[in-house]
Amino acid sequence: MIEKYPVLKEAEAFYFEGNDIGILVSHGFTGSTQSMRFLGEQLAKEGFTVCGPRLKGHGTHFEDMELSMYQEWIESLEEGFKRLRETCSKIFITGLSMGGTLTLYLASKYPEIKGIIPINAAIEIEEMAKLAGALEPRFLDAIGSDIKKEGVIELAYEKTPLKSIGEIVQLMRITKERLPLISCPALIFVSTEDHVVPPENSMYIMETITSSDKEIVKLTNSYHVATIDNDKELIAEKSVKFIKEHL
Incomplete structure (x- = not known):
């Protein structure tokens, strides 16, 4: 797909x-x-090479997102992975x-x-599954900025394309289905109160991946967007330690 809209300020891809x-x-x-910029910057301060791609259809306008497919989101991240492989001997993903x-x-x-560090990762959201396949309305209310800390706003779309719900589902x-194929070390963060992704998702991930080295860390002072919420420093510290x- 070709994006029609320019990239928003602060939504650009980053590479340290x-x-x-990597x-x-x-x-x-x-x-x-x-x-994810704060976490990326903290990891870069440790000397690591950090790549933060912008997923296709994101960071511009929700009409761009409507035209993007989940395969393109995978490809966006894979491009970053391949870039890191050019210079890095070991790669972690968060x-x-x-x-x-x-x-x-x-x-x-x-x-x-x-190793992997999923943070409030989504593998099943019942409300979204019910909407998948529906034809209207074209756009739904936003799901961004689920943040406990006052005054912090996530740079996210003000509308969610219905078609994109089908893609993420x-x-x-x-x-x-592929969770049992994962055997690398895993540090799983989960907010105990999350209004977007049910915390049970992270529990299921913890139980289903076949990694022998895995840990779950509960975030008690943040909502869904924990990486810019009250627990962002804790996430950064534990991520650095894990790596x-x-x-």
């Missing part, structure tokens, strides 16, 4: 060149790289929400990935 340890960072559904879904999908496809379905322990 560092050592030969970290791929993915934002979520209807969101943008703004939600992602928020659908970015966590994509993290899991790539981990099931590329066994050489050293397909992505969640195929990713859920260093698995080099």
